[in-house]
Amino acid sequence: MSSSTSQNEWLVILPDKTDAEAVSRRLAVRPKHLEAANAKVAxxxxxxxxxxxxxxxxEGETPKFKGSVMLLQVETKEEAIEIIKxxxxxxxxxxxxxxxxxxLRKAL
Structure with a gap:
């Protein structure tokens, strides 16, 4: 892990789009999303x-996705938005x- 000195944690809630193709778009790129997310974890x-x-x-059904949630450890909201974008x-x-x-949650 990085020796990050940030004491700021950003709870990020990202709803999915609600159009009929949103789930297909999510599933098509999910492996790449997870790969990049794991790199940010590291x-x-x-x-x-x-x-x-x-x-x-x-079982046997496509999940009914609503969105994503993350806890980011970066100093500023701008850094969090940069990761998201x-x-x-x-x-x-x-x-x-x-x-x-x-x-935002600051360390106690």
Whole structure:
């Protein structure tokens, strides 16, 4: 891991687009998204991340994705936004950035 000195953690909530093709776009680039996310984990910039679902995954069915959630460890909101905007889910119109939300937590 990186020797990051940031004491700021940004909880980032990224809803998915709701059009009929959003899930297909997500699934098409998911391996590349996960590869890049794991690299950010190794750099110490992502503490955790995962999908948000409308309901539990049912065997044999495509998950009903709602979006993503991440905890980023960077100093500024601008750095958090830079990471988000550099994600392949943005390039492939998966996340609805108009509905993006974040919250800051400083170390105690």
């Amino acid at each position: 750099e110490g910039k992502i503490n955790f991340g995962g999908i948000m679902l409308h309901e539990h995954i049912k 550099g994600d392949i889910y943005v390039d492939n119109d998966v996340w609805d950035l108009e509905k993006f939300r974040s919250a």
